[in-house]
Structures are given as C-alpha cells and as structure tokens.
Amino acid sequence: MSANRLRKITLAPALMFELSLALVGLAGIWLFSLQVPMSGLSYGEAVVLGVLAGLLTLVVLAGVARLPRFFQDSLRRHVQDLHGFARGFSLPALALLSLAAGIGEEVLFRGFLQTGLVELLGSLPGIIATALLFGLVHCLSLAYFIMATALGLLLGLAYAATDSLLLVIIWHAAYDLVALVLLARFPHWLGIEDTAATRL
Template identity: 45%
Template sequence: MSSNAALMFQGGIGVLGLIAIVVFGIPVLHSGPGLWQSVFYGMLGATGTYGLLFLFTRIPGLFPDNLERQMQGLYNFASGYSPTVLILLSLLAGVGEELLFRGAVQGWLMEYTNPSTAVLAASVLFGLVHYVSFTYFLVATGLGLILGGAYVQSESILLVMVWHAVYDMIALFCLLRFPRWFGVRVRHPDHSEPQE
C-alpha cells in the first residue's frame, strides 16, 4: 500500500468516527484533565502499557500462539515507510481509532448500557478489527480495555488519543530498531539469507 493510501485509510477512520459522533449526537468525554496533563498521562500510559505488554510476551505459554508471524508481517509492512509516514500513521491511528472506538462506539453504548459493558463491547470490536490471529486479537482487545477504561476514568478523549498514538510510535520504533526482540528475520539487500 502506498504511503498516501495508508494515510488516507487511517485518516478515513477518524472521519467515520467524527461523522458518527455528529450524526448520532454522541457525547464525547472531554472535561477531564487539561491539555498538558492529558498529554503527560497519555505518554506515561503508553510507555507503561507497552512495557507491560512486552514483558507479558516474554512469558512462555502465556498466549495461545506466538506473535512472531504477526510481528514479521508488521515489520515487513512498516519497513516500507519512512519515519515521517510512520509517525503520521501513528498520530492518525491515535486520533482516528479513538474517535471511532472510544468516542463513537463506546460513547454510544454508554448511553444505552453501563460503562463496563460499553468498554467491553467496544474493546472486543477493536480487537476484531485488528484480528490477524487469536493472540493478536487478545492483545488488541486488552489494549482496547485499557484505553476504554482510561477514557471513562479520565473523561478525556485527548488523553486516550495521545496514549494510543504514542503506544503505536513506541511499538513501531522498537520493532524496526530491535527486530530480534520479536523474532523477526531481516533481509539485508547484500545478503541472500535473512539475518536474525
């Protein structure tokens, strides 16, 4: 997928979320901490979440299957883009996916159910949309639960947008900079065999 197509797709998710929010009059939580507190706590949350998830993936047998194949696919995808495009994709994912899943879906469900049900349902949908394997579904659903809970507790869509975007940036940086950590085999142009 070209850089422009990837950016337009990720941006389109945010537009879809925003349209749903406006058309259905879904209230978006934004009365929580101010701008700088939301940015600070979002960055702190992203770093902590990524660190914990990374540690959990190191525990043998914790997940039903390993993530190496998915990480290889993500590495192959991400390595085709410039750092600028990857940062933009992370920012668009943070803003767009949070507008759609936390703002629109979870916000709509919170009007008709309780917060726990809304968080759970929106998180499972988030996991299903990111489904590439059952393990990846579990990881994405877990991230959705964390973000959904943070959205309810903080009452700040901005905080979870920052959290999501920074999480994606950290994940892509670590994957591209330290592929061995994830069992990724890197093909170098001057070598015929992949390097581990």
C-alpha cells in the same frame, strides 16, 4: 492480511484509511447526537499521561508476548509481518501513521462507539463491548485479539475515568509509534528476526 500485501501499503493510503476512521466516528457522533466527553484533563496532563501510559503499555505487552505459551507461532508470524511493514517507512512516516491511527481509531472507538454503547448498555458493558470490537478489528490471531482487546479495555477505562479523548489519542499514538520503531529498527528486542538491515 498477508505479509506481501502488508508490505505493499504506502503512506498515503494508510494515512487516508486511518483518518477516514475519524470521519466515520465524527459522522456517527453527529448522526446520533452523542455528547462526547473530551476535555477532562488539561492539554499538558493528557500529553504527559498519554506518553507514559503508551510506553508502559508497550513494556507490559512486550513482556507478556515473550511468554512462550502466549507468544505462539501465529502471533510471531503476524508480528514478523508487521516488522516487514514498519521497516518500509521512515521515522517521520511512522510518526504520521501513529498519530493518524491514534486520532482515527480513538475518535471511532472511544469517541463514537464507546460513548454510544455506554449510553445504550451502561458504563462497564459499553466499555467491554467497545474493547471487544476493537480486538476484533485487530484480530490477526487469537493471541493478537486478546492483546488488542486488553489494550482496548485499558483505553476505554482510561477514557471513562478521565473524560479526555486527547489522553487516549496520545496514549494510542505513543504506543503505536514506539512499537513501530522497535519493529522497524530493533525487532530483536521483541524476539523477532530482522529480515533486512534498515536505517530510518
């Protein structure tokens, strides 16, 4: 998606898109009569572990992304575009977007696709196939694809290990929220040029 198109996205369509992913996932779960594990952890455990995992994942990926060979010009350009997108929203809007992405993408990818592919292919192949699909839909460049696939693999393994859909929803939402706030407010921490001073 081009930088100009990305900057023109407003809150309502972005929220509707993310939440429509949850509806697609729920429809798939219902249509294929999948038994989706959801509550392997308590609410408190899922929240604490999800927030910590989201923060740790962001630190690791930000560190990897700063490696000169890995953080290629194409990835830097895409992250710069995301900076332009993120700085157009207030902090509450970024929080809503992050929560919607966590719910929508995890219900679709882990709840529906991973559950179905694990039943069809077996545990590890199903997790890997889901992670690759997750990477493909986030594919802005080869480096971004690799990072998104790695994140999808981590989320998939965590979901398989804990049977907690809430854990991966919170993990994903926490990661997105911190990443978007950093992109909007502190892009220099990620090695990105601040295109315009912004206050949330």
